[in-house]
Amino acid sequence: MGVFDELQARGLIAQLTNEEKIRELLNNGKVTFYIGFDPTADSLHVGHFVQIMVMAHMQRAGHLPIALFGGGTGMIGDPSGKSDMRKMLTRETIEHNISCFQKQMARLIDFSDGKAIMANNGDWLLNLNYIDFLRDVGVHFSVNRMLTFECYKQRLERGLSFFELNYMLMQSYDFLELNRRYGCVMELGGDDQWSNIIGGVELLRKKEGKEVYGMTFTLLTTSEGKKMGKTEKGAVWLDPEKTSPFDFYQYWRNVDDADVIRCMKILTFLPLEEIAQYEKLEGGELNKAKEVLAFEVTKLIHGEEEAVKAQNAARALFGAGVSADNMPTAAVPASLFESGDAGLLDVLLAAKLIPSKSEGRRLAEQGGLMVDDRKVEGPAERIDRSAFEKGYIHVKKGKKVHLKITIEE
Known part of the structure; x- marks a missing residue:
């Protein structure tokens, strides 16, 4: 089974710019492709995991992946799927986040001996001359058409800044640069990236007269359509x-x-x-x-x-018994126990086992909390410091969440 058929059988493929040609290229040729990752946090999350898995399947089939990190686009932020403008990050934060992404991605993608490429769009975006960019790239984009794309349409009611409107141009320009530098002929991404990918495919056709391709894959959602992770x-x-x-x-x-x-x-x-x-x-x-x-x-x-x-x-x-080995652990400050004991809800809140005291009260009243195998009788319970004699207390929330809580001296 070719890699295209494998991805399709696994339910990963969502949309394609040219199914027949992409199937032929992926199953029978060697393609240089890229997937972009904007460094909006200091870790990848499970939403990125799908993209990395597609990249790994493609690499195993002999194709050349480019992992593109958004040192430039991360300065703006993709409006796709967002109801509000993203928080603006500093260059230092972006560079730190990229280094974290690179280490994590190397667990699944082999970057040795030219088997994959790491690139940073800050290398070409951060020093662009804006007037030249508008004349070279901006002239090929219709604002009327851009505003029909879902990524922008859903933001018009809440407010879409000109700042964010540039994002599609920058991502499209990435494809152009990667084609010029590495012969990249295909962009992949989550299905929320479809309009941005179309922008890049069309820019290369208009600027270079080249046919390149785009493919999106399914987002990680439950059977009910809710985002997982x-x-x-x-x-x-x-x-x-x-x-x-x-x-x-x-x-x-x-x-x-x-x-x-x-x-x-x-x-x-x-x-x-x-x-x-x-x-x-x-x-x-x-x-x-x-x-x-x-x-x-x-x-x-x-x-x-x-x-x-x-x-x-x-x-x-x-199972039958409870072992504290390898149980997730959270430490709470010793200052909580200055008087010798502390409110149970204060301890759970400090350990981040509950998001709020009202949620903790609800759980306690419904019998959904246990401390060291003893059911909590009510939300007013207090925990004596002596309960930590063995070094921790074991708290169970509901049927499936266990936490070992220690005191941080």
Whole structure:
């Protein structure tokens, strides 16, 4: 099976500029392609993971990936999918974020010996002469047409700045530069990037008279169409300091039954024939498939050793006994216990186990909290410092969330 057919069978492909030609190129040739990553945070998150998996599938099939980091476009921010303007970042923050992205991406993409390229669009965007850019690139874009694209249309009611209107021109110019520098003939991205990708394809046709191609892949959503990768604590990050390997594992272990097979196809390299066997499982048997999914995804991001630890910890926690080994840990300040004890909700809030005291009160009143295997009777409970004699307390929230809380001296 060629890589195009593989991506299609896994449900990854969303839109294409020329399906017949792209299928032929990907299945029978060697293509230089790129995917862009704007460094809006100091870690990639699971939304980026789909893009990296596509890049890895393509590389394994012999194609040459360019990972383009937005040292220039990150100074503006993509308005796609956003109801408000993104926060403006400094150059220093952007460069730091890019270095974090590069380390994480190297786990899945082989950048040795020219097998993949890392590029930074700051190299050509930051020193552009604006008048020259408008004459060279801006002349090829119709504002009327741009405003019909979904990425801009949905922002018109809330307000779209001219600052952001430039983003499509800059991303399109990236494609032009990468074609000139590396012979790049294809841009890939999430389906929310379709209009920006079209902009680049058309710019190359108008400026260079070249036919290049664009392909988008499905966004990581649930069967109900909601974006995946969000928890009560926020985004599910690939950085183990921001989302621990245990929490990362648990996120995938707890996906809905309706989503587990699709996630297996999109986020693992398991053969489709093997996934087809898991597709036959129903009801409680699907837990086996969820364990496989969680282990495989955690192994890809954090390595096999961390995946084994997370799996063992999860099995201990949700099996007959509870082991504190490898349980996620949070430290609370010693100042909370100056009087000898502290309010339970204050402790849970400081440990970020609850987003607010009102949520904590609701959980306590409904019997959804346990401390060291004892059900919390009500929200007014207090925790004595002596409860930390063994070095921690074990708090269980609901049926599936466990946390080891320590005191930071």
